[in-house]
Amino acid sequence: MNNLVRKSIQKIKPYSSARDEYKGLEGIFLDANESPFGDLNRYPDPHQKKLKTELSKIKSISENAIFIGNGSDEVIDLVFRIFCEPGKDKALIFQPTYGMYEVSAAINDVDLIKVPLNENFQIDFDNANFYMNNPSLKLILICSPNNPTGNSIDGIENILNTFNGIVLVDEAYIDFSDNVSLLQKVTTYPNLIVAQTFSKAYGLAAARIGVAYANPDIITWFNKVKPPYNVSELNQQAALNALQNRTKVLSQIELIKREKKKLIQNLSELNIVKKIYPSDANFLLVEFDDADSRYNQLVKVKIITRNRNSVVKNCIRITIGSSEENEKLINVLKNSLT
Numbered sequence: 282m283n284n285l286v287r288k289s290i291q292k293i294k295p296y297s298s299a300r301d302e303y304k305g306l307e308g309i310f311l312d313a314n315e316s317p318f319g320d321l322n323r324y325p326d327p328h329q330k331k332l333k334t335e336l337s338k339i340k341s342i343s344e345n346a347i348f349i350g351n352g353s354d355e356v357i358d359l360v361f362r363i364f365c366e367p368g369k370d371k372a373l374i375f376q377p378t379y380g381m382y383e384v385s386a387a388i389n390d391v392d393l394i395k396v397p398l399n400e401n402f403q404i405d406f407d408n409a410n411f412y413m414n415n416p417s418l419k420l421i422l423i424c425s426p427n428n429p430t431g432n433s434i435d436g437i438e439n440i441l442n443t444f445n446g447i448v449l450v451d452e453a454y455i456d457f458s459d460n461v462s463l464l465q466k467v468t469t470y471p472n473l474i475v476a477q478t479f480s481k482a483y484g485l486a487a488a489r490i491g492v493a494y495a496n497p498d499i500i501t502w503f504n505k506v507k508p509p510y511n512v513s514e515l516n517q518q519a520a521l522n523a524l525q526n527r528t529k530v531l532s533q534i535e536l537i538k539r540e541k542k543k544l545i546q547n548l549s550e551l552n553i554v555k556k557i558y559p560s561d562a563n564f565l566l567v568e569f570d571d572a573d574s575r576y577n578q579l580v581k582v583k584i585i586t587r588n589r590n591s592v593v594k595n596c597i598r599i600t601i602g603s604s605e606e607n608e609k610l611i612n613v614l615k616n617s618l619t
């Protein structure tokens with residue numbers, strides 16, 4: 282594993298914070314140049330111990346296999362930074378997919394191989410296998426359920442069985458899916474990283490909490506490279522609260538799933554809707570007669586959807602909202618049948 286890590290990163294001697302050097306919780310703390318005044322005056326736990334303990338129980342995985350990031354966007358960026366030599370190594374994505382992979386690759390000066398998904402938005406393995414032995418390919422990113430298409434990606438283990446570099450599986454929408462997470466597979470595949478987030482099902486997009494599950498060796502590298510206090514105290518608290526109220530979150534997920542069924546039914550009755558792609562997520566990719574004009578009609582009444590016309594012809598990505606929000610959307614679309 283360690284030989285996959287960038288040379289400059291291998292040599293890093295990580296920053297040792299005040300909270301690393303003295304781990305006790307009680308005392309007179311004169312070691313971190315904090316203010317003695319206020320409620321948020323102390324640096325947060327750099328290792329997010331309480332949050333990891335909770336996640337470890339819920340996900341049945343050891344604490345040293347967990348990394349907490351400032352959103353999954355930090356996880357994605359760290360994966361590029363740790364494993365890809367800028368200007369030299371390559372990463373691979375299957376398109377269409379989440380736009381941040383391309384941005385992160387560009388920021389890190391990593392050449393991105395873009396392999397198209399097939400007509401069912403699944404991996405074409407004959408096509409993909411061509412790249413697996415490319416010695417400069419270090420990282421494959423797979424989003425499942427995939428954004429913006431909504432479907433789960435089949436056969437990810439085929440990749441894990443043939444590719445020796447790092448495989449990041451982004452499961453931002455896994456809580457809405459009936460398919461099992463690849464999380465438990467991190468003990469089988471030392472090169473697998475599974476990213477999840479509190480931004481979608483857990484309703485904490487504002488708090489910026491992303492999680493990576495992987496072999497403890499990989500987690501050690503994440504910890505060496507991350508900024509020492511990458512997750513704020515407020516954000517750690519927010520995530521802990523959400524986990525403590527998990528039954529509420531789970532019932533919200535069920536509600537969103539029911540709303541999704543309703544929305545699919547209602548959309549399918551409109552003749553401006555040409556196709557609704559199957560979704561394991563909290564959004565639908567919908568093909569309209571004319572995505573640009575339908576998108577603009579919705580914006581006029583302040584209903585904002587994601588126009589994906591440039592990515593999948595005439596498609597709009599629609600997030601499942603509250604019951605009232607979804608009804609408004611349907612009413613506006615019904616009345617625009619012209």
Ligand SMILES: *Cc1c(COP(=O)(O)O)cnc(C)c1O
Pocket residue numbers: 351352353354355379424428451453477478479480481486489490491
């Ligand atoms: C929304 C989303 C995320 C979440 O990113 P955060 O930084 O955790 O908010 C990650 N990956 C995909 C594919 C997403 O759609």
